[in-house]
Amino acid sequence: MGITAMIPDMTIGQLAHEAESRWGEIWDENAARMLVLLICPRKERKLLELHGDMVEHGQPVITVFHRPRQEAALLEQQGFNPRDASFQFVNLASPDMGPWMQHLISNEKWMRSSIEIVSVPFTMDIPSQRPFETERILCFRHPSLPALEQYHLPFPPSSIPGKCFVSLPRRQAAEFARQQAEVLGVGRLEKKMKITEVPASEMPVAAPTIVADASSNMDDMMNDFSTNMLDGMTNENQSDEPSQVALPVQSNESQKDVATPEHTIVPLPPGAVSTVQTHQPAPAVLPDSPTGVASNNVPIPEPKPEPEPEMSNVEREFRALVTGLLADGVAPSDMMDDPRWEDLNERASAEGFETWPVFLQLAAM
Numbered sequence: 001m002g003i004t005a006m007i008p009d010m011t012i013g014q015l016a017h018e019a020e021s022r023w024g025e026i027w028d029e030n031a032a033r034m035l036v037l038l039i040c041p042r043k044e045r046k047l048l049e050l051h052g053d054m055v056e057h058g059q060p061v062i063t064v065f066h067r068p069r070q071e072a073a074l075l076e077q078q079g080f081n082p083r084d085a086s087f088q089f090v091n092l093a094s095p096d097m098g099p100w101m102q103h104l105i106s107n108e109k110w111m112r113s114s115i116e117i118v119s120v121p122f123t124m125d126i127p128s129q130r131p132f133e134t135e136r137i138l139c140f141r142h143p144s145l146p147a148l149e150q151y152h153l154p155f156p157p158s159s160i161p162g163k164c165f166v167s168l169p170r171r172q173a174a175e176f177a178r179q180q181a182e183v184l185g186v187g188r189l190e191k192k193m194k195i196t197e198v199p200a201s202e203m204p205v206a207a208p209t210i211v212a213d214a215s216s217n218m219d220d221m222m223n224d225f226s227t228n229m230l231d232g233m234t235n236e237n238q239s240d241e242p243s244q245v246a247l248p249v250q251s252n253e254s255q256k257d258v259a260t261p262e263h264t265i266v267p268l269p270p271g272a273v274s275t276v277q278t279h280q281p282a283p284a285v286l287p288d289s290p291t292g293v294a295s296n297n298v299p300i301p302e303p304k305p306e307p308e309p310e311m312s313n314v315e316r317e318f319r320a321l322v323t324g325l326l327a328d329g330v331a332p333s334d335m336m337d338d339p340r341w342e343d344l345n346e347r348a349s350a351e352g353f354e355t356w357p358v359f360l361q362l363a364a365m
Contacts, residue, residue, distance in 0.1 A: 002052035002061070002167040012062050012091050013158035015166065023060055026168060031059050031093045035157060037115055038088040039141040039148070043336035045086040046356045052167025055100055059093035061167040066160050071120050071152045078148060085145055089157045101140060108142070115139035116150045117157060132156040314348045318355055322362045332363040 007015065012035075019027040040048055045065065052061055065088050068075055072082040092100060104110040115138075119131045132155065141147065153160070311319075321344060325335050335341060348355045 002055060002057055002169050004050055004052045004165055004167045007164045007166060009161065010164040011159050011161055012064055012089065012164065015062050015164055016091065016158070019060065023168065027060055033091060033093050034097065034138070036090050036092070036097070036138040036140065037151065038090060039085050039139065039145055040088070041142055041144060042084060042086045042342065044142070048086070048088050049165050051100070052165070054103070055167070057092070057096040057099055057167065057169050059096055059169065061090065061092040061096065061100065063088055063090045063165045064160050064162055066153065070124055070126050071154065074120070074152045075148070078150070080146055080148055087151070089160065104140065110140050111143055111147070113139050113141070113147055115148055118150050118152050120152045120154045126154045129154040130156070130159070312351060312353060314344065314351055314353055315358065318344050318348060318358060319362065322359060326362065332359075
């Protein structure tokens with residue numbers, strides 16, 4: 001299975017250009033890639049966004065949705081209602097085409113055809129319009145939607161700005177797809193070496209090692225462990241012994257004034273406990289010790305819980321809608337047919353609020 005991530009304010013062309021630095025050897029620049037167009041009912045757009053999480057693929061798959069605006073009139077001239085569908089451009093490796101479309105074709109009976117991607121006429125005067133050559137690509141559509149002959153864009157498909165959804169494969173799947181592509185002859189999918197190659201004549205040859213049986217290996221390990229532990233304990237005891245340090249030489253007069261017998265008792269100040277102190281340090285007293293000795297530990301203040309972010313109006317309405325539909329016994333798969341669903345999703349998308357994670361959370365409760 002893949003792992004899907006959303007990258008905002010990006011295009012397919014930009015991600016393909018930065019793929020080497022973003023994903024390393026997961027991305028193979030020599031892989032044969034292709035562009036296809038998927039047309040699904042608008043209420044199923046979320047399923048297409050996360051489609052890569054349910055598909056085994058060998059190379060990263062980059063997708064972006066395009067919403068017709070001024071060019072929607074050109075779709076209506078072909079008898080197609082643009083508000084009924086979502087249009088997703090998919091850039092993927094050729095060997096991944098079968099796994100990516102298998103479920104949609106086999107289980108949901110999606111239809112396959114070809115479609116022309118055409119530049120919008122200059123008479124429409126669309127901002128940032130850029131002409132490009134017409135190209136014919138594969139198109140897969142849901143059976144409930146009519147066929148299209150042409151799809152107009154103000155700029156090339158690789159330059160559509162917006163939210164790009166990138167599905168990254170697991171390394172095992174990437175290696176499998178690389179080997180499969182070599183067998184099928186689809187592109188040259190050679191694994192790139194990041195390390196400088198060393199001639200075989202200069203490579204060092206390791207000396208052969210003799211593997212003993214498990215019991216002798218275990219005995220040797222235990223002997224080494226015991227020896228090392230004894231050596232460490234001996235070194236540790238030796239380090240604990242006090243070392244004698246030579247005192248600076250003083251004059252006879254200063255020695256008479258300063259010199260004190262080794263066991264001379266020094267008088268203590270009034271109020272002090274008159275007990276002979278030993279050279280051993282006193283044991284540490286824990287804060288909760290029953291001896292009653294007071295400790296100087298400073299109490300650590302408990303962290304205050306951070307206030308939860310306030311919900312926006314759109315999130316409140318969306319939660320109220322899903323909760324109300326669940327209370328009325330509506331199945332989660334049928335909630336997208338509610339007329340309020342599309343309006344709330346469009347408003348949430350404009351404010352940057354992701355409705356899908358909240359929907360999954362509420363539906364699972």
